Amino acid sequence: SGHLAGAAVDVYPKEPLANGPGFESPLRNCPNTLLTPHIGGSTEEAQRMIGIEVATAATKFVNTGASINAVNFAECDLRAIPSTDRTTVRIVNVHQNVPGVLRQINNILADYNVNKQISDSKGDVAYFMADVTVEDTKDINTIYEHVTAIGENIITRVLF
Numbered sequence: 001s002g003h004l005a006g007a008a009v010d011v012y013p014k015e016p017l018a019n020g021p022g023f024e025s026p027l028r029n030c031p032n033t034l035l036t037p038h039i040g041g042s043t044e045e046a047q048r049m050i051g052i053e054v055a056t057a058a059t060k061f062v063n064t065g066a067s068i069n070a071v072n073f074a075e076c077d078l079r080a081i082p083s084t085d086r087t088t089v090r091i092v093n094v095h096q097n098v099p100g101v102l103r104q105i106n107n108i109l110a111d112y113n114v115n116k117q118i119s120d121s122k123g124d125v126a127y128f129m130a131d132v133t134v135e136d137t138k139d140i141n142t143i144y145e146h147v148t149a150i151g152e153n154i155i156t157r158v159l160f
Helices: 044-064 101-109 138-148
Strands: 007-009 033-035 088-096 113-122 125-133 153-159
Touching: 088 101, 088 138, 101 113, 101 125, 101 138, 138 153
Parallel strands: 007 033
Antiparallel strands: 088 125, 088 153, 113 125
């Protein structure tokens, strides 16, 4: 009747399984009508970018311990350790989120120069990162063994 200038639809009685053939809707040939998937960002380009973003985040987590933009995990990040710095290690620790754990970790690190540290939690799990100057490589094992011995420890990594 000409009362509607246009329409944009992203929910259908039967959701399409893919682009192209097989997506049938009486709205397909309507003038001034925009049809998108239920998740508008679910284009081939968006899916490719999501894949790149996830791979980049996973690589950064493995290499630096950064967990920024995590959906179901605490978010932490520290600036990078310069590649020329041969005496700084990064302690990365996941532990039960209960009082006293940070005190235990900081007591272990008290004899070392802690350059920077950060902690965050999400629910029952907490995440801790610290960059520590270690002059003697034997101390790296000592720190690792002491942190992993904390009863609330879930996993600990040392990054060089």
